[in-house]
Amino acid sequence: xxxxxxxxxxxxxxxxxxxxFTLAPIYVMVISSLKPLADVQGEFTWIPDxxxxxxxVDIWSTIPLTRYFINSTIVSVAATIVSVLLAIxxxxxxxxxRFSGRGTFRVTVLSTQMFPGILFLLPLYLIFxxxxxxxxxxxxxxxxGLTITYLTFSLPFAIWMLVGYLDSIPxxxxxxxxxxxxxxxxxxxxxxLPSAAPGIAxxxxxxxxxxxxxxxxxxxxxxxDTRTLSIGLREYSTQTxxxxxxxxxASIVVSVPVVVGFLLLQRYLVAGLTAGAVK
Amino acid sequence: xPVTTSGTRAATSTPSPAEPTGAGRRPRRRHSLTPxxxxxxxxxxxxxxxLLVHVIPMLAGxxxxxxxxxxxxxxxxxxxxxxGLENFRVAIDxxxxxxxxxxxxxxxxxxxxxxxxxxxxxxxxxxxxxLQRPSRGRGLLRTLFLVPYALPIYAGVITWKFMLERDTGMxxxxxxxxxxxxxxxxxxxxxxxxxxxxxxxxxxxxxFAFLALMAGLQSISDExxxxxxxxxxxxxxxxxxFTLPMLRPVNxxxxxxxxxxxxxxxxxxxILFSSSVPPSADLLAIHIYNASFLTWNFGLGSxxxxxxxxFLLVVTSVYLLVNRRAxxx
Numbered sequence: 001x002x003x004x005x006x007x008x009x010x011x012x013x014x015x016x017x018x019x020x021f022t023l024a025p026i027y028v029m030v031i032s033s034l035k036p037l038a039d040v041q042g043e044f045t046w047i048p049d050x051x052x053x054x055x056x057v058d059i060w061s062t063i064p065l066t067r068y069f070i071n072s073t074i075v076s077v078a079a080t081i082v083s084v085l086l087a088i089x090x091x092x093x094x095x096x097x098r099f100s101g102r103g104t105f106r107v108t109v110l111s112t113q114m115f116p117g118i119l120f121l122l123p124l125y126l127i128f129x130x131x132x133x134x135x136x137x138x139x140x141x142x143x144x145g146l147t148i149t150y151l152t153f154s155l156p157f158a159i160w161m162l163v164g165y166l167d168s169i170p171x172x173x174x175x176x177x178x179x180x181x182x183x184x185x186x187x188x189x190x191x192x193l194p195s196a197a198p199g200i201a202x203x204x205x206x207x208x209x210x211x212x213x214x215x216x217x218x219x220x221x222x223x224x225d226t227r228t229l230s231i232g233l234r235e236y237s238t239q240t241x242x243x244x245x246x247x248x249x250a251s252i253v254v255s256v257p258v259v260v261g262f263l264l265l266q267r268y269l270v271a272g273l274t275a276g277a278v279k
Numbered sequence: 280x281p282v283t284t285s286g287t288r289a290a291t292s293t294p295s296p297a298e299p300t301g302a303g304r305r306p307r308r309r310h311s312l313t314p315x316x317x318x319x320x321x322x323x324x325x326x327x328x329x330l331l332v333h334v335i336p337m338l339a340g341x342x343x344x345x346x347x348x349x350x351x352x353x354x355x356x357x358x359x360x361x362x363g364l365e366n367f368r369v370a371i372d373x374x375x376x377x378x379x380x381x382x383x384x385x386x387x388x389x390x391x392x393x394x395x396x397x398x399x400x401x402x403x404x405x406x407x408x409x410l411q412r413p414s415r416g417r418g419l420l421r422t423l424f425l426v427p428y429a430l431p432i433y434a435g436v437i438t439w440k441f442m443l444e445r446d447t448g449m450x451x452x453x454x455x456x457x458x459x460x461x462x463x464x465x466x467x468x469x470x471x472x473x474x475x476x477x478x479x480x481x482x483x484x485x486x487f488a489f490l491a492l493m494a495g496l497q498s499i500s501d502e503x504x505x506x507x508x509x510x511x512x513x514x515x516x517x518x519x520x521f522t523l524p525m526l527r528p529v530n531x532x533x534x535x536x537x538x539x540x541x542x543x544x545x546x547x548x549x550i551l552f553s554s555s556v557p558p559s560a561d562l563l564a565i566h567i568y569n570a571s572f573l574t575w576n577f578g579l580g581s582x583x584x585x586x587x588x589x590f591l592l593v594v595t596s597v598y599l600l601v602n603r604r605a606x607x608x
Contacts, residue, residue: 007514011409015420018406021482022424025438028449032441044452082328090325097318105322112333114591116543118567119584120332122577123339126356133354152332159325184317213431216545216564220572230433234553244441251434262429263422270490 033249040244055249059236062246067225068232069254075143075228076211079150083158084204091162092188096174106163109156117216120152125220141223149217154207161206165199165271166192202268205261212258229254340581348578359578366582377570381583383558384566391473391562392542395480399537400530402481403488408518411496421493428486436550439479443467443551467552472560480547484540488533495529496522531602535595542591563587 032040033055035048059065093099094106128140139145169192177187193200215230222228233250236243262269343356344366352359372378406424410417427435442449443466455462466475499522507517545564548556556565567587571580 004514014405014409018402019420019423021402022427022486024449025435025442025482026426028442029434029438041447044447044449046452086325086328089321093318093321097321099315099318102318105326108329111595112329114539114543114595115333115337116564116567116584116587116591117545118564118571118580119340119588120336121568122571122581122584123336123343124332126343126353126577127336127339129354130356148332151328152336155325155328155332209429209431213433213546215433215549216568219549230431233433233437244447247437248441251431251437255430255434258431259426259429263425266422266425270494 029248029251032245033252035245037243037245040248055243055245056253058243059246059250059253062243063232063235065229065232065250065253068227068229071143071222071226072212072228072230072254075146075150076208078143078147079154079211080204080207082147083151083154083207084162084200086155087158087162087203088188088193088200090159091166092192094159094163095166096171096184109159112156113153113160117152120149121217121220124149124152128221140221141226143226146217146221146226146228149221150211150214152217153214154210157210158203158207161203162196162199165196165203168199168271169195198265198268199271202265202271205258205265206269209258209262212254341585343578344581344585346578348576348581350575353575353577356577362578366579367586369579370582370586377579380561381566384561384563387473387559387561388542388563391477391480391544391560392538394477395484395541396534396537398477398481399484399488400534402485403490403492406485406489407492407496408522410493424489425486427482428484428490432483432546433550435483436479436547439475439482440467440551443475468557470559472552472557476547476551476560476562479551480541480544483547484537488537491529491533492526495526499525535598539591539595 028044031046031048034051034053035045036050036052036054039045039048039050090105094102125140128145132138132140139148173191173195174187177191182190213230214228218228218231222231233247233254236247236250345361345363346352346356346359347362347365348356348359369375369377370381373382410420441447445451445463445465445467448466450466451460451462451464454460454464465471503521503525504517507521512520543564544562545568548560548562548565549568552560554569556569563583567580567583570583571577
């Protein structure tokens, strides 16, 4: 079939429009991060008179960015590891076995994804405060506590996506392992996991990304010592001044790890996300 | 032992013919007891954590909604006096200030979610159709379109906040230089805040719609279009009579997921407006958040959360039922 001229024009115009819409904030972010403070406090300029890398140096001293970076990394990595580990076993059971309660478990996992985070935030806050009163361990405001709250969204999502990946791995592989005398756990570790490695990597980066950008729980469940990036970056705005060039520079710095990870694994992520959406 | 026999029977009889499980087919195995308990053993850790982070907090939240849980009881919340459904009465009493504000927030959220889903879906569909056929630069554009979705939410939305600033923002400069307005509009207060919030949300969510729809389009074979073209169907008819119906399963879930995300959205208003959220942008998630943490009335906040959950449950169930009915018909 030949494309009509109308469609070709529509395509060029449409794709240009979508590209501009997508990239405009990226451009603003990059160009503003290279401006001196005075330049971001006046009218916006498309091309700055002076370019400087100062904001990328200053961001580390204006606020305790390193500490926030470490906190975000610890909490996001911990939430990712715990949820992916639990999800691997749960997803394997759901994908490979038929057992009573399977359907209930699946539906529960799926439906918790639609629950608003605020529904869990208030009780978890009070429970954490209470545990702190009883045991002396300040769960509220600790990184352990924040990690636990992150499991509310990362665990069901990881299970859901991994079931999709494991379902796509042919069962003949399991059968062959059984013939060779391998038990179920050996089969999981030696046969299924290696084939699912890209999927597991994709689920991990997605869980990490979600935790990395989370604001609702982090805004309540952290103190100045345990603050994460998504809340900490607000400190570039003071009562009198907003260091917009530094905000943009810091945004780039915190984005690079996840964007690179996402784009590297996008093929598998797309498969997992869309499989989850199609089923 | 009865356990052994029933265990073997369960393991060998449960797999349905349509879904061979690969497990339990072999009569002689090294651990004859494992098949029955193994799946439960495997999901046990996940269930324990689900109980800890979902079930228990949710039950606690429902219980909290029946308490007079004000700031005086936050340290010992279990001692707060029970007041039955009083919190719910206050929350839905639209003649009172609390209920009135909640109703406004509900309507704003509904409008926001609808606008955001419709626009995200439309842009996603548009992009997916334009890139349906292999062409030069398709892979590059696809990656590019994913960037808003890949960015940490904070980074993307704070950049929009900067762009929407009245005096130093890029948008007013652009509008001024192109002569569309005089470039002095306040985008983050008043009714404009609603529009800004929708635009930011669409920017963030349309790539997901694009992804899902593009994957759906790949599964439609070219022969259908060729046959349609031979029959004289133009691009629009092809889209309406072939593309859309074939994407129905994708759309069914996509629209629901987008709706739930945007209806529960907290990040966009929280980052865009900080603590001073204009009434036109007062989404339910942030409304309940502020109502709870500004006044420390967790009982009322919990009641509002429970109402929000009930609404979502009803909407989702009706949506799925109606669509299943339509599929059966």
